Amino acid sequence: MNALPTDPPLLAVLKGEHRDPPPVWLMRQAGRYLPEYRALRAEKGGFLELVYDPDAACEVTVQPLRRFHMDGAILFSDILIVPHGMGQGLTFGPGEGPQLTPPLQTADWESLTPAPGYFARIYETVAKVRAAIDPSITMLGFAGAPWTIATYMVNGHGSKDQAETRALAYADPAAFQSLIDAIVRSTVDYLSGQIDAGAQAVQLFDSWAGSLSPTQFERWVIAPTASITSQLMARHPDTPIIGFPKGAGAKLAAYAAETGVDAVGLDETLDPAWADAVLPPGMPVQGNLDPLALLTGGEALTQAVARVRAAFDSRPHIFNLGHGIIKETPIAHVEALMDLVRKPFR
Numbered sequence: 001m002n003a004l005p006t007d008p009p010l011l012a013v014l015k016g017e018h019r020d021p022p023p024v025w026l027m028r029q030a031g032r033y034l035p036e037y038r039a040l041r042a043e044k045g046g047f048l049e050l051v052y053d054p055d056a057a058c059e060v061t062v063q064p065l066r067r068f069h070m071d072g073a074i075l076f077s078d079i080l081i082v083p084h085g086m087g088q089g090l091t092f093g094p095g096e097g098p099q100l101t102p103p104l105q106t107a108d109w110e111s112l113t114p115a116p117g118y119f120a121r122i123y124e125t126v127a128k129v130r131a132a133i134d135p136s137i138t139m140l141g142f143a144g145a146p147w148t149i150a151t152y153m154v155n156g157h158g159s160k161d162q163a164e165t166r167a168l169a170y171a172d173p174a175a176f177q178s179l180i181d182a183i184v185r186s187t188v189d190y191l192s193g194q195i196d197a198g199a200q201a202v203q204l205f206d207s208w209a210g211s212l213s214p215t216q217f218e219r220w221v222i223a224p225t226a227s228i229t230s231q232l233m234a235r236h237p238d239t240p241i242i243g244f245p246k247g248a249g250a251k252l253a254a255y256a257a258e259t260g261v262d263a264v265g266l267d268e269t270l271d272p273a274w275a276d277a278v279l280p281p282g283m284p285v286q287g288n289l290d291p292l293a294l295l296t297g298g299e300a301l302t303q304a305v306a307r308v309r310a311a312f313d314s315r316p317h318i319f320n321l322g323h324g325i326i327k328e329t330p331i332a333h334v335e336a337l338m339d340l341v342r343k344p345f346r
């Protein structure tokens with residue numbers, strides 16, 4: 001995939017170009033650390049009310065760009081919209097994280113599929129954002145990866161070690177495979193719809209990839225991700241895919257080599273120098289500032305930013321956090337971060 005002269009910087013880096021300073025966006029860049037987000041959320045009545053209202057979701061997507069001028073706009077939505085579309089109830093209660101009800105029990109996982117047209121409002125948001133932002137900004141779509149989505153569908157909520165889902169995957173691998181296959185199919189259609197609506201690159205969030213043993217990681221993280229990337233690439237050969245297998249640790253190397261993703265997102269626990277050494281030469285990377293360094297600010301932030309930039313100086317790099325921004329993060333620290341990233345490094 002070669003970058004075009006007209007590609008915005010973030011997209012060019014995803015296609016393999018090196019840029020200094022690196023393009024930057026932040027996972028969870030829209031959200032509760034912004035007073036304008038909290039105000040609109042209160043006015044609309046809740047998180048899902050924002051997600052399913054294309055005008056509101058577009059506004060929330062653009063809010064951080066007005067303040068900080070990131071290089072990427074990420075669709076305001078959630079990975080759990082896919083299980084919601086498949087018919088599970090979804091609530092975001094105050095302070096308790098998302099709940100999917102009832103937890104998945106049906107034996108008929110093969111036929112799980114979102115209602116036709118279910119994601120139309122999400123695609124409308126993508127199109128609205130693409131029309132609202134400058135051509136120098138890259139529009140990013142996303143979805144949860146099958147393993148992570150399955151953990152929420154089976155458990156009904158987030159859990160510390162995903163034990164229930166891991167146990168199910170051992171106890172009845174054939175049934176679990178049919179659930180994963182159903183999520184793969186929905187995810188390909190959902191991301192394809194986002195790309196048709198204007199997403200220029202997409203990210204697969206595998207937030208719980210870290211809980212699997214190496215063989216289970218091959219089967220439930222690498223294989224479904226490879227299936228999604230090959231189907232998406234067949235439909236959209238020029239749209240890069242970023243894989244973010246959070247917590248993958250040493251399994252990152254196999255993930256990068258075997259899934260077919262164009263770029264990998266690194267969480268903050270990975271040593272950038274190690275990652276640089278084990279990843280295929282020239283493969284773009286994204287990350288991996290510790291969100292706690294951003295929360296802390298000051299000299300800790302300055303040093304952490306310099307370390308990340310130095311480690312990835314020689315390959316295509318998109319500056320980002322290693323995980324989502326923490327909601328208590330002061331706005332002044334995000335401003336300081338953007339200044340530090342935009343300064344020439346040498």
Ligand SMILES: Cc1c2[nH]c(c1CCC(=O)O)Cc1[nH]c(c(CCC(=O)O)c1C)Cc1[nH]c(c(CCC(=O)O)c1C)Cc1[nH]c(c(C)c1CCC(=O)O)C2
Pocket residue numbers: 026027028029030031032041047074075076077078079080092097098142158205207246324
């Ligand atoms: C696991 C996961 C989820 N959602 C997501 C993941 C993968 C990344 C990760 O590991 O964090 C991904 C996600 N969630 C959200 C986005 C929007 C785009 C962005 O700004 O990055 C994205 C890309 C909005 C959101 N998703 C959520 C909020 C907060 C909702 C609110 O109360 O306003 C936002 C802005 C809620 C959510 N959604 C989810 C959880 C566990 C929670 C509760 C935790 C929390 O409240 O921070 C599921």
